[in-house]
Amino acid sequence: MTRAVYALPGNEALADDLARRGGWPRAALDVHRFPDGESLVTVAAPPAGGEAVLACTLDRPDPKLVPLLMAAATLRELGAARVGLVAPYLGYMRQDARFHPGEAVSSRIFGRLLDQAFDWLLTVDPHLHRHRTLAEAGLPRGRLIHAAPALAAWVRANVARPLVVGPDGESEQWAREVAALVDAPVAIAGKERRGDRDVRVTLPAGSDWDGRTPVLLDDIVSSGHTMAETVRVLRARGLPPPVCVAVHGVFAEGARELLRAAGAARIVTTDSIPQENALIGLGAALAEALAAIGTEAGAPAG
Ligand SMILES: O=P(O)(O)OC[C@H]1O[C@@H](O)[C@H](O)[C@@H]1O
Numbered sequence: 001m002t003r004a005v006y007a008l009p010g011n012e013a014l015a016d017d018l019a020r021r022g023g024w025p026r027a028a029l030d031v032h033r034f035p036d037g038e039s040l041v042t043v044a045a046p047p048a049g050g051e052a053v054l055a056c057t058l059d060r061p062d063p064k065l066v067p068l069l070m071a072a073a074t075l076r077e078l079g080a081a082r083v084g085l086v087a088p089y090l091g092y093m094r095q096d097a098r099f100h101p102g103e104a105v106s107s108r109i110f111g112r113l114l115d116q117a118f119d120w121l122l123t124v125d126p127h128l129h130r131h132r133t134l135a136e137a138g139l140p141r142g143r144l145i146h147a148a149p150a151l152a153a154w155v156r157a158n159v160a161r162p163l164v165v166g167p168d169g170e171s172e173q174w175a176r177e178v179a180a181l182v183d184a185p186v187a188i189a190g191k192e193r194r195g196d197r198d199v200r201v202t203l204p205a206g207s208d209w210d211g212r213t214p215v216l217l218d219d220i221v222s223s224g225h226t227m228a229e230t231v232r233v234l235r236a237r238g239l240p241p242p243v244c245v246a247v248h249g250v251f252a253e254g255a256r257e258l259l260r261a262a263g264a265a266r267i268v269t270t271d272s273i274p275q276e277n278a279l280i281g282l283g284a285a286l287a288e289a290l291a292a293i294g295t296e297a298g299a300p301a302g
Helices: 012-022 062-077 106-117 148-158 169-182 225-236 255-262 283-295
Strands: 003-007 029-033 039-043 051-055 082-086 120-124 142-145 162-166 186-188 190-195 198-202 213-221 243-249 266-270 278-280
Touching: 003 012, 012 051, 012 283, 029 062, 039 062, 051 062, 062 082, 062 106, 082 106, 082 283, 120 283, 142 283, 148 169, 148 243, 148 266, 148 278, 162 169, 169 186, 169 213, 190 225, 198 225, 213 225, 225 243, 225 255, 255 266
Parallel strands: 003 051, 051 082, 082 120, 120 142, 162 186, 162 213, 213 243, 243 266, 266 278
Antiparallel strands: 029 039, 190 198
């Protein structure tokens, strides 16, 4: 099926990279903001009867969602037989339960919205905790790739004798996978979250930590408090300044400063969200997964 790649604003590098690696043409998409805050989306015609691929990572998703849905609907009206979304970071996945009476289960609502608009979605390590699959998060046609091989390659090339530390139980899946790939010991801390910016972290006892550099491994850095608190307890235990590695660098305001003040030696993430710490490229893995979607469309993988 003929395919063209479109970028929502801010996602041009991702779209260029995917198009170049896959040999697919790039196509124009413009979002004009009116003085009243509404947007007007204009797209180049999609390949007739072909597939339009939209690139739009979904951190800070609220202002991105309306132009994204407008673009998908317009491409369909103009003749695209299929419209897919590459969103390396998928926001809203952490609110995956009604933790307090009356709260929205944002993950499912957001997932269903995207599922209605797109024939498929490709993302990287979404925060699937209580939902174990993308289907449970409302995205039965969602597909995902894992960043662990790319994270492990970075750790192997940059940290001698690492000790991989997961700051909480949720991070265990990523921490154990990376530790196995780099052949390092792993420690999983315990975390109690008391508020958006208030977490307590406790370390397990460790016997094989001597002479090792802690590499904190988590899926998301948002406020930075989970990682910062873990950095603090590791330093208090007498370990060298830790290297902080995450799949998704969301970085709410002040998060980097918090990590540096706590004693982090380095902060490194993948490029699922374009920002200054995005040193680990996922382009090759995403392009490979995208090429596979072209050959077996419709089959869920998440
Ligand atoms: O502590 P901040 O950075 O705000 O939030 C990130 C943490 O919150 C969890 O859901 C993530 O898996 C990560 O451990």
